[in-house]
Amino acid sequence: MHPVTNVHYMVLSVALLLVGTIGVLTRRNIVIILMSIELILNAVNINLVAFSHHFGDVHGQVFAIFVIAVAAAETTVALGILIALFRNKETVLADEVDLLKW
């Protein structure tokens, strides 16, 4: 009997999703928000690879590789935008970015 089943992976993944979501919603520091978004993407990857293993189907693993690659590109762009913001405003706190509002 295999001790680790799909359910275990899904529970781990949901836990990571929750940690990431709470992080995005409660943290002020944009760098930590970015890390939280990465956590959610890793939760997705765990799901994809677990399901892929379960079905014996390679699509999920290929998808996970694409997610990793795209996440890397996304982070690069995010840090670029953040550096531009920091040069003009000297802050990385989300609630101090408040020029545009009604």
Next chain:
Amino acid sequence: MPASLFPPYEDLLRILPEIVLTIAGTLVMVLEPALRPERKRLLGGIAIAGLLVALWGTAVANLFRGPAFHQMVVVDGFATFFRALVIVVGILAVLCSIHYLQRERPDSGEYYALVLFSVVGQSVMAAANELIMIFIGLEISSIATYVLAGYLRDDRRNNESAIKYFLLGSFATAFLLYGIAWIYGAAGTTNLVEIRRVLSTPELAPPRFLVGVSAALMFVGFAFKVSAAPFQVWAPDVYQGAPAPVTAFMSAGPKAAAFAIFLRVYMTAFEPISNRWEPVVWLSALATMFVGNFAALLQNNIKRLLAYSSIAHAGYVMVAVSAHSEIGTAAAMFYLAAYAFMNVGAFAVVTHFARQGEKYVDVDDLAGLGHRQPVTAALFSIFLLSLIGIPLTGGFFGKFYIFKAALEAKLYWLTVIGLLNSAVAAYYYLRILVVMYFHEPGEAAQTVSPVAPGVKIALWASAAGTLLLGIFPSVILDFADRSAALMK
């Protein structure tokens, strides 16, 4: 051992527009460092040439209809329609940008490469038949648009616009991905047609809870991308802060492409559970129309006003989606085309009028434009009347077909509320017209410069498109009607 290492040439022809656009974008990036600042506008020419060739490529691809690359991509009328639409939006956006960039940031030309890559992503979305392709297309388009939103990196409004767009955008994409992972776990496939087959076969049907949650999570992602309530909060800030030509681009192109995948996923893969998602889309359509129209009443910044108006227009398209029929799909397609022309046109006027550093972006600044530049003001009036939905403009027939589809789907309340909302919307559009024609010219209108040639072409082309769709709607509508039956 696969039969051949290389895909058959029909498959390559089916992705011709993407190939052409990628080559053009790469060419722009390679040439960019070699050109002196005063010659950077040449890159705009290359971008337009690339987009025109891609438009031809779309027509060629349309001759080879059918799935390609192991059902990853499918070329059908629906894909061709949206590919052509996003490419035309790209052309208009580049035309608006050339003069703007010369003025605001003459030393850089990678802007055009970013526009081209964003269009590549949208074009992939239009033809995607697979959740992996949908995700990749969405990200190619989004990442390029994030950069474009903050393109003038010394401007604080641009920085803020880009960071807000990025944070909320990638958060929503993460939810979309989570939904995709679950539907893959439930159905064992990422192909939309296969998912539909699994969901509609009772013996294979996965737990309804899993399917429901994944459809809901994917709805979050799509609703964000089309700026539908309750995920529309980002749109006003991002549209206001981004450079005006970029706002023109991202309020039309990415939104149309996002609706394309929204329609394709919910009308094929999730069609077997349509009784579950219809009420959700119905509620979202209702909330989107209300939020957009009523918040727009209070705005004084014209970019922000048009941002709320674009939320409201997404609400009308959501009405067509919740009709859940081929007529509804065709109506949504027609509306998105009409909306693209009138909205890009309106933002082209804003681009022209804002001037150095986007100084004049309040509604009151437009006072007296009707006397100073009667032609520009007349074209702007066409766009505004079309946004209201006055007959003889594309906006009228767009709304007409959407509410017709809604009535045929027995969505009486939604139709009534939608019509009332259009009446509310008339107020804030007419207010701009009144300021433009009946107020004394202020400082902004006195100093207005002649319209730059690129913007002029974009204005006339958008106006021609808006009127064409209003006078001969059947040109586009027949095509949309024939294409609304998606591959199932």
